[in-house]
Every structure is written in C-alpha cells, then in structure tokens.
Amino acid sequence: MWQQVWWLLFGLETNSKLNKQPPCCRFASKAAPKTQVEFEYDGPSMKTEVPGPRSKELAKQLGEMQNVGAINFFCNYEESRGNYLVDVDGNRMLDVYTQISSIPIVHRSPLSLLSAFVNRPALGILPPENFPEKLAESLLSVSPSGMSRAQTMACGSCSNENAFKSMFIWYRNKERGHNNPSEEDIRSCMINQSPGCPNLSILSFMGGFHGRTMGCLATTHSKAIHKLDVPSFDWPIAPFPKLKYPLEEFTRENAQEEARCLEEVEDLIVQWRQKGRPVAGIIIEPIQAEGGDNHASPDFFRKLRNIAHKHGCAFHVDEVQTGCGATGKFWAHEHWGMEDPADIVSFSKKMLTGGFYHKDEFQPYRIFNTWMGDPSKNLLLAEVLNVIRRENLLEEVSRSGKALLQGLYQLQAQYPNLLSSARGVGTFCAVDIRDEATRNSILIKARDKGVLLGGCGDRSIRFRPALVFKEYHVHIFLNVFNDVLAEYN
C-alpha cells in the first residue's frame, strides 16, 4: 500500500484529463519548451473573486472558533496539483509562494484521505476546507467552561509561549486602553527595549513545569538540569503548597499551608508591580506533575483565581500533562467546580496537538507562525475523542484509578518504611519512595519484571497509564509492584 501511496504522491505520470497546451505568450519572447510531461494543470483559472463565497462562509464558521485575521482563503488540497493551488471556490492559482516557502516539492494529493498527512498547510493563512469542521469535532467539542476558542500549536512549549504572548498583549492593551501602539512602542520594540518590549512578568510556582523554550523555562522550576546555563527573566516565583496526604486526613494543616502560599502570591504581585515588572499572568498546573505530583485543593485554586481577578492578572491553567481524561474528568480543572476556571488553558501530549483555549478577549491576532500546528493531528484527535466517548473511558479511568489508589494505600500500609504519601485523582496517581536511590532502583526492577513506570520530583513514582488501563491491568501492576517491593524488606 505504501508504495502505491508514494507512487501516487510523487510519481510523474501523465494524466490525459489534464490539458497540456503551452500557455499563449504575452510577455516572454519565447515560451520555454516543455521538456517533461507534467501531472498538473496547464495554467491559472479564476472563477470568482478571492476570497470567494465559499471561502468567506468557511472563514465565518472558523471565526467562531479562532482568529481568522491572517487567512487568505480556504484550499481544496484534493484538487491542488503540481504548482497549482486550488481554492474552495474552484479558483486555480500558480503558486509562487508555497505556504510561506514551506512546500518542498508540490501540492499533489490524489489520495484525498491521506492529503492531510503529506501536505502540511500553513494553517494560519491557507487552511483546508474541512478545517472548521474538524476543529469543531475535535478541540471545540471538549472546550473548557467559558471558552469557545482554540489555537493549535506544534508542541507544548510553543503552546505556553504563545499563550504568554497573548497575555502580555492583552495586558498592554488594557494598560493603553486601546489597541494602537505609540510610535515610541514601535520604535523601541525593534531593539528589544521597553516600552515596546515591556518589563512585564508571569508569576509561576516553585516545582512547576511549563516547558523548555526560553519564555516557558522562566516559569519552570522543577529541576536544575532544565534551567542551568540558559539566560532567564526576573519573574516572581511563589511557593506551591506542600500538603500532607491523604488530603482528607489533614484538612486543617493543609488549609493553613495553602493560605500561606496564597498570601505570598499576593505579596509577590504587589512587589513586582512596585519594582516595575507587573505580573501580566499567573501560570499553574492543576497537579504539579514533573515537580513531584503535588496536589492542592479546589479551594486553593478558586482563591488563586480570585486573586488573579483582583489584581488584573490573566489566569493560565497548564493542562499539558493533566488534560485529556487522566484524572477521570476531561480537564483536571473540572474538579474545582467553577464556571469560570481560567482565561487560558493550554494542552499537548495526549491531545496529539499542542495549543491553547482562550477567552474571547485574548484574541490572538498576533499569534502566528508558519504551521500553527498540524491538521493531521486534528483528524486523529477527533477519532480519539470518539473512542473516549463510545467506550466511556472517563468512567473507566475513575474506576481503575480508585482501584490503583486503594492498592497503593494497602501497599503503603504493608511497607511503611518504603512507601508514603500515596495520592491521586483518577489514574493520575503517585507515591513517594523513601529516597531517590531506592526510587530509581524500584523503577529499574519493575521494568525488569515488565512494568514501565516513571519518576517525578526527587523521590516519587508517577503513574500515567493510557485511558484504557482497566482494573484488570491495575491488578497486574499491583502484583508486579508487590513483588518488587518485597525485595526491599
């Protein structure tokens, strides 16, 4: 099959339906001889103005879901061939720009269903016809509460970087009171200076992980190896609550710890405003994953959300690791029970594409790059979401997660010198091991017995099974884990 696909995609066969007459010559003194028979059209052919009615209709549809300011027109990649790009209104254009120079060979897609994989359109300017429909079926069908717009990106770090930019732009527009930058703004930004490149900051939490590009990295504080030797920004870092588990047994102490952290957040916002680097946004994970599976209560997040409101900071929930069902709800922030949980929710990993949801006022008109994600990932995501619904996988996750956590509690009671602080929501579980060396050796012993686990924080093991991990698998895992732990007694 593969060979056939490539043959169709790249073969230079003749196609008798396509006209091969040389174009009439209006400028050049001679038409170049056609030395090769080509699998394409014989010239441009225009039927409507551009964008035509169908493009306009699709732009209206897509405009409900994301910013369409940069879109030229929608494309029919199935009909596009060789050097000719065909739009959804049947206009056929000679392409001397090739998606901002990103197409190496040609538009050529005889196998329509595979065309999303082999064409990599510049989504921000020339999306395919089915893009609004696929976006609605995939990302928009699982929008967080209060958000009906999504911007796709190629990876998790790009998602957070671009979300930060949206927050900075939103904050500066709010400060200015309008969207029109001054001459001084425009001049100074070209040389990296304020006010055009303002001294704004993002408040993050110690132990948080938000990616490894330079903006993201300034908000990542989980391991030194991620940050070492890379220049950074002077941005505020708040303490994340260090809670005792199980949470329900330590409610009073944990509430005190959370209150201490929230107070510190407010202090930092005031301090950074005073030192001329106002906090434009706050970024936080619903469960600090890379940093050691650190939980906080719904009450903590509700209060933090209010602090963001009170100080005019955007509130960005990073669901790159927690999103897409692992906690038994589609988004981990749904456990907070809020109608207005965030201004921005970023995602990646299980979602197969990176990106972020945002409220209307975070119009990312200036959020742009060549690819803006990859439409093939939307197709896959739509199907993944169908399976999640059809198989009731969120219920499955809740059921398996309960069995997993109960099993960890039992093992913790059985091996009190080895295990502590078993915790989790859904199958998003973790347990602490007595020290880092033992944790690392347990990971290897489990692998040698056929179970793949991951570490996080200094001495935790994190469980991150797929959404089809059932009670049956939980027990296979617990059997192996018990065997491993027994070797340490």
Added chain:
Amino acid sequence: MWQQVWWLLFGLETNSKLNKQPPCCRFASKAAPKTQVEFEYDGPSMKTEVPGPRSKELAKQLGEMQNVGAINFFCNYEESRGNYLVDVDGNRMLDVYTQISSIPIVHRSPLSLLSAFVNRPALGILPPENFPEKLAESLLSVSPSGMSRAQTMACGSCSNENAFKSMFIWYRNKERGHNNPSEEDIRSCMINQSPGCPNLSILSFMGGFHGRTMGCLATTHSKAIHKLDVPSFDWPIAPFPKLKYPLEEFTRENAQEEARCLEEVEDLIVQWRQKGRPVAGIIIEPIQAEGGDNHASPDFFRKLRNIAHKHGCAFHVDEVQTGCGATGKFWAHEHWGMEDPADIVSFSKKMLTGGFYHKDEFQPYRIFNTWMGDPSKNLLLAEVLNVIRRENLLEEVSRSGKALLQGLYQLQAQYPNLLSSARGVGTFCAVDIRDEATRNSILIKARDKGVLLGGCGDRSIRFRPALVFKEYHVHIFLNVFNDVLAEYN
C-alpha cells in the same frame, strides 16, 4: 480505506491469537473481573535485560547521529498493543508511563506502515526501531559540511530556541573549563538568577527573522508587529549590509558597506562583553527573507565566521527559509564555498520537520522535550529527498531561477518607475516595488489573475516557488506579472 484504518486502529475486536487468561493473583485479594474482551496481550513477558542487545546496537548506530543519553530502549511499535509496549528485543512491558503521559488511548498499530502517523513516540526516550535508519536516509543524507549530527524538533521556533540553549550550555562549559556546575549555579538557576541563569546574549542582525517564541523573538527584528508587547532580552543587534543590486555592478560600494557592518559586529561583541552580557553565539540567515530578501556576499559571511571564531562565539546559520534547495544548492550557505561554514545550522519549513545540525562539541544532552519532532516527518522527508535527487531538482531550480531573474531584469528595464533591485539565487528571488501600497495592490491583482505571491520587507515581492517550478512555469508567471504591471503604466 480510511474507515478500515480506523477500524484497525481503534476497533476493539477480539483476536483469537492473543491469550486472555486472567493473570494469577499474587497481591490483590481478588483479580478484577475482565469485563471486556481486549485486543492486547495477557501480561508482561521479559526475554532479555533492558536495554537488550538489539536496543544497544541501535543506540550505538543512533549515537553516531545524535545524542542518545536519554533513550531508555528502542520500541517495536508494530508489536505493541493495548497497554503493552514491546521493545526491539521482544520484551513486552505493561506501560504505566505512556511516553511521558503523551499516549491518550493505547499503543496499537496493526498497520505497520501507518504506525508512524498514529503513534507519536517520545523520540528522546523511546524511539522506534527504524529511527536510526530513517534519520540516516533523511536528515543525515544532506548534512552541511563539517556536521554529522542532527536533532529534530517540532517547528522552526523550537529549533532555534533549542539551538540557542546548546550554544549557551557550550559557552558556559567553556567558561567553566568542565561540565560540572557549582552548587551556586544549581541553586541560583532554580530562581532564574545568575550565575545559574547567566547573563549571556545572542548577537542578531537588524532585519533578521528567527521565529516568535520569546528567545527567538529577541533575535527577530523584521517587523514591529512580531515583537510589540512581548518582554525581551538586552542582546546586541548589528546592522545587516544594505547592498545595491545587481551585486556584480556595485562590488566596491557593497564591499565598503559590508566592512562597516562587520566592524560594528566586532564593536558590539566587545561592548556586550564589557557590560557583562557576553555574546555566546551569532545567528544569521544566508539571505534575510522575512526582512526583505537582503543579500550579502560570500566574502561577508566568511569574514563573519572568522569574527565568531576570533571572539569565541558560536556561529548559527538559520536556514529555515533558505534550506532545502530553493537557491539551487541544498543549503544556501554552500554558496559561500567553506569547509567549516557554521557550528549550528537550523531548518524547518520545506524540510517538513524542524531541527538543527550541530558540530560534535555542541552535544545537546540537555536538549530534550516530550516529542522531539515527529518521526512521520522523517519518512516523508526521506521520500522528498529521493525525488529531489531522482528528478535533479536542484539543477531545475538553477535553470528556472536564471529564467526568473532574467525576466525580472527585463521587466525592471521595462517598468523603471515601478520595479527595482531585482535579485536572487536559484528561484529564491525578489524585486522591490516603488512603495508599500503599490506592492500590496500588485499582490492582489496577481492573485486575481491566478498567481500567488508573497511580500517581504517594506515593499518587496518575494518569489518562493516549489522545487518543481520549471522554466515553463516561469513564463506563465512572467506573462501574468507583465499584465499586472501594465495596469500601472
């Protein structure tokens, strides 16, 4: 076919070859009832130590091409099913980590040839078996001179961001004289402070474009709209030569202008070192694309390369837009005729995947993220490169480019009040229009006649056809362009 693919990928059919016996129960008081017949294995099965001999062999192969420090083992994704990941030595493991939590549903890939598209492995830790081979066939088969290592990334911005990090790490290791950070380095980096997060800089050029994430954006200086409202770094910005075209007619003046810019580069390196923000690397495009198709001579780049050597700065050539054949050579920097053109060459766009080549000493052990690119793009790239070779497309580009530039010279002579500074290498051509408004209206008129063009800089039109744009297409284009220009006379 699509439906069949999905059926195979996501259907939960029974498979009589797979054993469904419940596992024996060593820990749990009861084995969970199996409520669903599953398309997977019945438990782990280990055959060798992990990594086994085949994994080790592949790691050795891949180690010749990129850093393998984080790789756990190589996977056989064809044999992996449901919750079980199978490695290349036949070990079958229950997966409770799922590629750093990035697999939503399952490993399941009955159609081996499509598995690269639907599985999205975490390449840095669990690459597929054919990854070394595909990397050798694709990226490594077109390595720039002096470079035999490549790191893939998801997009152009991530490529440059991670290349910057490689340069910073390299520079700090050089300063330290060894690779072992101090306690002070480790402590300070966690809170974004120096010396752990050092005050190093990247020198860039006015008019350059290197992407839009926050590190990249600090080196991008093409349009204010890209940079406005985003905090930045105080990094040095050198002037890029403003040359007169055709280059061969103004050699003396152009050489003076280039000498002025080179002198400024050296001054900035010294100044930034003096103010405590040493220049770790220099980034430059072989032709400034987004900034207006600004050329410089091979002599300029050779001298700039020497300045980087002299001052101990890394030299990073950004070929995101110029790479992959558009100039008639595979890499634009090949026109400089140097054996040692750069320390780092980044790419994206036409290459279908982002990434960067680097010299051995820029070992990116700490360059890591979940996806590290997308192996399906390597498969596509390998095929694209085969077509480029088989069809002699680089020769085709040189031939078409010559015809295109000759045509632009003729039109420029014909419309001297409208066109100026026609220039280009291969089909990577551009021409200036008398003012921005006219340029924009020409772009629209050409589109209405069925030719897609792009602008760059303030008033240039850039030509970026695909590699199969032949002389025949050049003449179609010139005819239409002539018709458009005639409307302005």
